[in-house]
Amino acid sequence: MHDPIVTMKDVSYAYENKHALNKINFTISQGSFIGLVGPNGGGKTTLIKLLLGILKPQHGSIELFGVPMNKFKHWNKIGFVSQKANAFNLGFPASVQEVVSMGLTAKVGYLKFFTKEHRQKIEKAVAQVGMSEYLHENIGDLSGGQQQRIFIARALVSDPELLILDEPTVGVDAENVKKFYDLLHQLNNDSGITLLLVTHDIGTMTHHATDIVCLNKHLHFHGNPSEFSSLSDKDLSHFYGHPLNLVTHNH
Amino acid sequence: MIANFFEYEFLRNTFYTGLLIGLIAPLLGTFIVVRRLSLIADALSHVTLAGIAFGLLLEKKYILGGVITPFYAGMGFSVIGSVFIERLRSVYKAYQELAIPIILSGGVGLSVIFISLANGFNTDLYNYLFGSVSAVSRSDLYSIIVITVIVITVIFLFYKELFMLSFDEEHAVVSGIHAKRIHFLFIVLTALVIAASIRIVGVLLVSALMTLPVAASIRIAKGFKQTIVLSIIFGEISVIIGLISGYYFEIPPGGTIVVTSILILLLSISIKKLKFNLSRKKAIQ
Numbered sequence: 025m026h027d028p029i030v031t032m033k034d035v036s037y038a039y040e041n042k043h044a045l046n047k048i049n050f051t052i053s054q055g056s057f058i059g060l061v062g063p064n065g066g067g068k069t070t071l072i073k074l075l076l077g078i079l080k081p082q083h084g085s086i087e088l089f090g091v092p093m094n095k096f097k098h099w100n101k102i103g104f105v106s107q108k109a110n111a112f113n114l115g116f117p118a119s120v121q122e123v124v125s126m127g128l129t130a131k132v133g134y135l136k137f138f139t140k141e142h143r144q145k146i147e148k149a150v151a152q153v154g155m156s157e158y159l160h161e162n163i164g165d166l167s168g169g170q171q172q173r174i175f176i177a178r179a180l181v182s183d184p185e186l187l188i189l190d191e192p193t194v195g196v197d198a199e200n201v202k203k204f205y206d207l208l209h210q211l212n213n214d215s216g217i218t219l220l221l222v223t224h225d226i227g228t229m230t231h232h233a234t235d236i237v238c239l240n241k242h243l244h245f246h247g248n249p250s251e252f253s254s255l256s257d258k259d260l261s262h263f264y265g266h267p268l269n270l271v272t273h274n275h
Numbered sequence: 276m277i278a279n280f281f282e283y284e285f286l287r288n289t290f291y292t293g294l295l296i297g298l299i300a301p302l303l304g305t306f307i308v309v310r311r312l313s314l315i316a317d318a319l320s321h322v323t324l325a326g327i328a329f330g331l332l333l334e335k336k337y338i339l340g341g342v343i344t345p346f347y348a349g350m351g352f353s354v355i356g357s358v359f360i361e362r363l364r365s366v367y368k369a370y371q372e373l374a375i376p377i378i379l380s381g382g383v384g385l386s387v388i389f390i391s392l393a394n395g396f397n398t399d400l401y402n403y404l405f406g407s408v409s410a411v412s413r414s415d416l417y418s419i420i421v422i423t424v425i426v427i428t429v430i431f432l433f434y435k436e437l438f439m440l441s442f443d444e445e446h447a448v449v450s451g452i453h454a455k456r457i458h459f460l461f462i463v464l465t466a467l468v469i470a471a472s473i474r475i476v477g478v479l480l481v482s483a484l485m486t487l488p489v490a491a492s493i494r495i496a497k498g499f500k501q502t503i504v505l506s507i508i509f510g511e512i513s514v515i516i517g518l519i520s521g522y523y524f525e526i527p528p529g530g531t532i533v534v535t536s537i538l539i540l541l542l543s544i545s546i547k548k549l550k551f552n553l554s555r556k557k558a559i560q
Contacts (some may be wrong), residue, residue, distance in 0.1 A: 126438070160498065250353055
């Protein structure tokens, strides 16, 4: 068992008295690939915002890499690909290289400039997602799947140990979704990056993830995919708050 | 013709000022356009008009006029207007564009009040509305040089943060960029550039110099830096041709600069279309 890099203890969060998360306890171990599933409004995005420090827990505590969140400084250890990443202004005249460079902006710091070493890192991250030939193309000229790869490169360029992805395959066609999961697999297995992927695609996650976490305001399930697959439809319907049948597939 | 611009001091001041605003207006304009804030320039230019009217009123009616010139009053109002826009955008988070008509109408309303308090103005106001080739004094030129240095320095130092905020504000905030402070700095710079540009292009056309060169370059540029460089080149061409033709035909330069910018824009649209048709033809063959 690897060391936990994220530990949430009794974490609760409410928006104007409406509970989004209630007493959540869970850990993310180094090297794991966690599929975070649950119904809309179940608190998945809230949990991610808490992990990214955008929201502060109203109750309970969070530790990142063994450090209490309020003292955590090494945000470059956490990469993030948002749900809205592929909903950017398509006409924005930014090249792939420029988009990926944004992943280093905070790390480089104010009043400092990109060096040759940073540019090499950018090229390496673009190569890692298999998009080297598009380095100088405008991001808006690429397909949805290619754009998503570029946003992953932007998250990878700062060498994160934990990569959080919030429904990154929304609007991406089936073929590119498969390539996308292959890429995640490679990042997890070959580069050892811990992944937390928010998705509605439970069936696919059971084939790729090492852990499944099911969230609907409470943490209903945290275990391996085979345990999750063996849950009865009645249990799943209870977790989701509505009838649900689990169909697993590989793509 | 061009020789006149170097022979007479007032024309020299205008020419140098034109070159400076041809640089800083499209430079800042690139960030404004990609952030879909083009109308902010219009709102701030109308607030600047209120400041100029206030300055002209002081000049006409009170002794303070010598201290607070219309140029400085316009600049002050523009910066205050930019602060108000930011406040309003945070109050109306779901309707951020509301800040623009509120500030724009406020600027026009105040302008009307100051103009009527002064019982109307002479040709000075006309020059401020449409620009003038003869309205730039040496002290105006010095102020615009200072503004140019400030704008270029700030953009140079905070380029990567401004670029990130323009492309993806959410990601910038998650990464720990101080989005509010940087945006505030940016909007104050915008206010300064508008105040600086008004002497040449005028209140009614200043936003055109910030947006038209960018609209032209965005069609053909690859990457953000190239967009900035092309915008500045188009801005400078517009200013030089606009100033010279404005002087030659005795037309306010605001008009000739904007018409030149539009011609460049049409040309870039045609080039893009031609390129697209050619590549499609190639693909079919």
